[in-house]
Amino acid sequence: MSIYFADPYAAWQRGANENTNGLLRQYFPKGIDFRKTDEIAVTEAVRKLNNRPRKCLGYRTPNEVFWSAARGALAI
Known part of the structure; x- marks a missing residue:
């Protein structure tokens, strides 16, 4: 199995993660306690x-x- 790590301060290498962070900001603005x-x-x-x-x-x-992956894993 290959494992990849993003470089520090390289947001473009973490596309899905950065997109999810943006989606979370819709509900929880930056600086929220x-x-x-x-x-x-x-x-x-x-x-x-x-x-x-x-x-x-x-x-x-x-x-x-x-759930499709979980059902496949549990079908073994």
């Missing part, structure tokens, strides 16, 4: 992001990809 954020708000943001289709996943949602 998460100690004052309730669990319901975090859970709702996670639910929305996990059910949002992504181009890098062939317009499937992260939930669809996860």
Whole structure:
């Protein structure tokens, strides 16, 4: 198995990660104090992001990809 590490300060090498960070900023602006954020708000943001289709996943949602892989792994 090959393992790759992005160079420090090279955001273009972490495309999906940087895109997800941008999506999270829609719900939690930069500088937010998460100690004052309730669990319901975090859970709702996670639910929305996990059910949002992504181009890098062939317009499937992260939930669809996860559960199809989990079912395949459990079918062994």
